[in-house]
Amino acid sequence: MPTKRVTSHDVARQAGVSRATVSLVLNRSESVVIAKETRERVLRAAGELGYKPNSAARMLVSGQSETIGLIVSDPSILLVDQFVTQVLYGVETANRQLGLHVLVAGLESDGPGSTYDDLVESRRIDGLIVLNPKAGDAALISLIEKDFPLVLVGSVRHPREVAVTFATRPALMKAVDHVVGLGHRRVGAITFSPRSFIATEARLAALEAGLRAHGLALDADAIEIGDFSPESGHCAGLALLSRRPDVTAIFAGNDTIAIGVLSAAHALGRTVPQDLSLVGFDDLPFAPWLTPALTTIRTDGVHQGQIATQMLFERLNGRSPAVPRVRLEPDFIVRASTGSAKP
Amino acid sequence: MPTKRVTSHDVARQAGVSRATVSLVLNRSESVVIAKETRERVLRAAGELGYKPNSAARMLVSGQSETIGLIVSDPSILLVDQFVTQVLYGVETANRQLGLHVLVAGLESDGPGSTYDDLVESRRIDGLIVLNPKAGDAALISLIEKDFPLVLVGSVRHPREVAVTFATRPALMKAVDHVVGLGHRRVGAITFSPRSFIATEARLAALEAGLRAHGLALDADAIEIGDFSPESGHCAGLALLSRRPDVTAIFAGNDTIAIGVLSAAHALGRTVPQDLSLVGFDDLPFAPWLTPALTTIRTDGVHQGQIATQMLFERLNGRSPAVPRVRLEPDFIVRASTGSAKP
DNA sequence: ATTTCTAACTGACACGTGTTAGTAAGCGTC
DNA sequence: GACGCTTACTAACACGTGTCAGTTAGAAAT
Numbered sequence: 001m002p003t004k005r006v007t008s009h010d011v012a013r014q015a016g017v018s019r020a021t022v023s024l025v026l027n028r029s030e031s032v033v034i035a036k037e038t039r040e041r042v043l044r045a046a047g048e049l050g051y052k053p054n055s056a057a058r059m060l061v062s063g064q065s066e067t068i069g070l071i072v073s074d075p076s077i078l079l080v081d082q083f084v085t086q087v088l089y090g091v092e093t094a095n096r097q098l099g100l101h102v103l104v105a106g107l108e109s110d111g112p113g114s115t116y117d118d119l120v121e122s123r124r125i126d127g128l129i130v131l132n133p134k135a136g137d138a139a140l141i142s143l144i145e146k147d148f149p150l151v152l153v154g155s156v157r158h159p160r161e162v163a164v165t166f167a168t169r170p171a172l173m174k175a176v177d178h179v180v181g182l183g184h185r186r187v188g189a190i191t192f193s194p195r196s197f198i199a200t201e202a203r204l205a206a207l208e209a210g211l212r213a214h215g216l217a218l219d220a221d222a223i224e225i226g227d228f229s230p231e232s233g234h235c236a237g238l239a240l241l242s243r244r245p246d247v248t249a250i251f252a253g254n255d256t257i258a259i260g261v262l263s264a265a266h267a268l269g270r271t272v273p274q275d276l277s278l279v280g281f282d283d284l285p286f287a288p289w290l291t292p293a294l295t296t297i298r299t300d301g302v303h304q305g306q307i308a309t310q311m312l313f314e315r316l317n318g319r320s321p322a323v324p325r326v327r328l329e330p331d332f333i334v335r336a337s338t339g340s341a342k343p
Numbered sequence: 344m345p346t347k348r349v350t351s352h353d354v355a356r357q358a359g360v361s362r363a364t365v366s367l368v369l370n371r372s373e374s375v376v377i378a379k380e381t382r383e384r385v386l387r388a389a390g391e392l393g394y395k396p397n398s399a400a401r402m403l404v405s406g407q408s409e410t411i412g413l414i415v416s417d418p419s420i421l422l423v424d425q426f427v428t429q430v431l432y433g434v435e436t437a438n439r440q441l442g443l444h445v446l447v448a449g450l451e452s453d454g455p456g457s458t459y460d461d462l463v464e465s466r467r468i469d470g471l472i473v474l475n476p477k478a479g480d481a482a483l484i485s486l487i488e489k490d491f492p493l494v495l496v497g498s499v500r501h502p503r504e505v506a507v508t509f510a511t512r513p514a515l516m517k518a519v520d521h522v523v524g525l526g527h528r529r530v531g532a533i534t535f536s537p538r539s540f541i542a543t544e545a546r547l548a549a550l551e552a553g554l555r556a557h558g559l560a561l562d563a564d565a566i567e568i569g570d571f572s573p574e575s576g577h578c579a580g581l582a583l584l585s586r587r588p589d590v591t592a593i594f595a596g597n598d599t600i601a602i603g604v605l606s607a608a609h610a611l612g613r614t615v616p617q618d619l620s621l622v623g624f625d626d627l628p629f630a631p632w633l634t635p636a637l638t639t640i641r642t643d644g645v646h647q648g649q650i651a652t653q654m655l656f657e658r659l660n661g662r663s664p665a666v667p668r669v670r671l672e673p674d675f676i677v678r679a680s681t682g683s684a685k686p
Numbered sequence: 687a688t689t690t691c692t693a694a695c696t697g698a699c700a701c702g703t704g705t706t707a708g709t710a711a712g713c714g715t716c
Numbered sequence: 717g718a719c720g721c722t723t724a725c726t727a728a729c730a731c732g733t734g735t736c737a738g739t740t741a742g743a744a745a746t
Contacts, residue, residue, distance in 0.1 A: 005466075007731095008733065009732080017695075018696045019696085020696055020698095020734085020735080021730090023733070023734055026732090027735095030698075032716095033693080033694065033695085034694070035693085035694065038695085050464070052460065052464035053465065054465065054731085054733070055402075055465040055466060056399050056408070056466060056731080056732080057397075057399075057403050057701090057731070057732035058732080058734080059402070060400050060700090060701045060702065060703090060734095061700070061732085061734050062701090062733085062734070075432060075435060075436070076432070078428050078431070078432045078629060079428070079429060079645070082425055082428070085428045086419070086422060088447075089418060089422055089449075092418060092448070093418070093449060096449060102446065102447050102448070102710075104446075104447045105432075105435070105444070105445070106432075106435050106436060117575075118395075121393070121395035121448060122395050122397060122398040123397055123399060124444070133719060163690090186399065188732085229628060230629045230631075231628070231631075231632065233729085259629050259633065260632045262632075262634055263632040263634050263636070266634045284425075285422060285423045285572060285574070286602050288573075289573040289576070289602050289603045289635065290602065290606070291609045293606070300508050309727075348702090360725075362702090363726055363727075363728095364703055364726075367704090367705090370704070370705095376723080378723085378724060378725090378726085380746090396702080397701085397702050397703070399703090400701070400704090401704080402700080402703095402729045402731095403701090403730090403733090404703050404705085404730070404731050405731090462716070644702075674728070
């Protein structure tokens with residue numbers, strides 16, 4: 001790019017006005033201080049020269065970068081589970097609509113954790129959205145307590161956090177009602193992460209509560225721990241069904257794990273839903289097209305990303321969001337992977 | 344964030360030196376112009392005050408943003424097909440390792456297309472990686488011809504483009520050998536996009552060439568056009584198998600479409616691989632865990648993203664990449680979705 | 687004619703950094 | 717002691733923009 005940059009100075013010269021006037025015309029949209037004729041001359045000059053303000057200079061003087069950071073915890077989850085991508089898409093589109101740029105940064109759980117400071121202290125971003133935040137993340141807590149404009153997609157259970165989460169309990173209750181209504185009595189679960197993660201614990205608790213309402217229990221040896229991936233679903237499914245062959249219904253931590261469970265069931269000679277009922281979580285785009293089509297709980301990740309963006313936008317404009325913690329309600333979707341328990 | 348920013352001026356005062364010295368100490372890592380004792384005093388002061396240079400000021404004076412743009416054409420593909428996410432992950436990790444930031448921007452095909460200029464002309468980014476570039480994208484061509492540091496993940500067939508693509512022909516040949524070797528004679532294909540897309544056309548051509556080498560043809564009415572999604576795979580599969588029930592093997596444009604084809608086959612009462620053989624494309628993480636496990640062609644999207652980053656890095660440092668067009672070689676992976684044709 | 691007022695524009699500063707030309711000090715050399 | 721040379725540091729400029737306080741010109745009022 002050997003081309004010379006066009007500055008506001010060039011525009012001013014071409015329009016026969018001062019640089020200050022150019023700036024006023026281009027920024028103060030409806031202020032009447034500028035004569036109509038002058039305004040038009042400036043706009044024409046800017047157009048002809050193809051003037052685009054230098055973002056760095058503008059950032060420097062205004063203190064704003066018009067950019068938000070999107071931190072993805074454990075980015076390798078992106079590789080295996082499509083849900084994170086749904087949120088990312090929601091965040092990107094919503095910000096584009098608002099005229100904001102999105103800087104994506106992965107945060108390795110074993111890394112230095114300085115990623116936040118790199119972005120925040122250097123004033124490279126105005127606000128932050130954090131995907132899958134970890135409760136023990138000290139740097140993150142510190143930012144929350146400094147009141148830095150930050151929205152969590154997930155939760156670290158901090159009293160002052162601003163977050164978008166899912167109220168999974170109602171949908172899980174419906175799912176349990178459905179499964180128990182089909183006659184299942186021995187139910188298993190495969191989580192997408194260790195119980196220490198807030199979302200995992202909350203979902204297991206909801207599941208247990210739901211079963212308890214029907215006089216049933218979620219046995220400790222009917223729980224397996226996965227890691228988001230189909231492979232982990234397969235392994236956990238094999239382990240669970242081998243240890244507890246009497247289990248007739250499994251709740252998977254997400255749809256991706258459910259794929260692996262389907263494969264495990266098949267490997268063990270059990271047909272879904274005749275010999276085993278399976279419930280997924282998320283309703284990813286492939287869920288209706290698995291064989292059998294997956295009964296699942298629909299969490300709208302795109303929407304979650306959009307809401308997070310909207311809340312961050314409020315904070316960036318100095319307004320504290322009307323509701324600091326938004327809880328979205330997932331739907332329960334019945335398809336073909338759940339069926340009557342054998343008598 | 345009511346906290347006052349720490350500037351290099353503060354560091355200078357605390358260390359008892361001039362601001363210039365601070366800058367020299369922090370930037371000229373191994374230049375010996377600074378006395379060891381002074382250097383240490385400055386570093387200590389910077390550490391104590393928690394000094395982080397303001398990125399905007401640095402960008403302004405250096406003309407570099409240490410940020411690259413990642414343009415995702417038709418971002419909604421992200422939602423349905425996991426392959427794009429693999430590349431994104433590769434790009435993000437590689438750039439993080441190089442100390443560069445990544446700005447992600449979706450480019451709607453029907454949009455104004457000004458996304459490039461927004462980023463480039465405002466000097467917000469130093470270089471660009473474009474995912475799934477469109478051959479007809481005038482703004483993109485213009486950047487290529489201006490020699491802007493830009494790497495394509497894909498191709499627009501421009502003589503001066505710098506790109507990372509896949510040489511799909513050898514792997515597709517192997518796949519055809521495999522399928523024909525199993526006795527299949529009537530083969531169908533479902534693409535992930537209209538033939539006008541370069542990759543689609545190239546893969547169909549390779550497929551046709553492979554079949555021709557065996558004295559077979561890819562009939563026009565045995566080709567269906569999909570759109571990356573499992574749903575499109577399902578619909579295309581239904582259409583193809585209804586119109587040409589004699590087809591015994593199908594090549595899917597990607598693994599995601601293959602999911603839909605599996606479901607279509609099932610809906611029509613055909614079992615894979617007994618009644619129908621299926622070959623996917625990409626080897627996404629779920630491919631081994633579908634039922635049956637998917638025979639497919641492995642394209643390493645993460646690697647592709649890393650290579651693209653590396654090539655862009657070369658360009659940013661003024662070196663033109665050793666090989667302007669890297670072609671990666673996919674592997675052919677045989678699993679359980681392909682089997683002997685019925686006699 | 688002088689003052690006051692308004693509309694329309696401009697001069698000059700600030701933002702925080704990287705860098706180059708330049709200075710001051712120390713030291714040896716003739 | 718004048719001179720040159722090296723070492724270690726600093727003053728000052730440049731980057732391109734947003735934004736006031738201030739200036740000019742013309743009209744209106746006194």
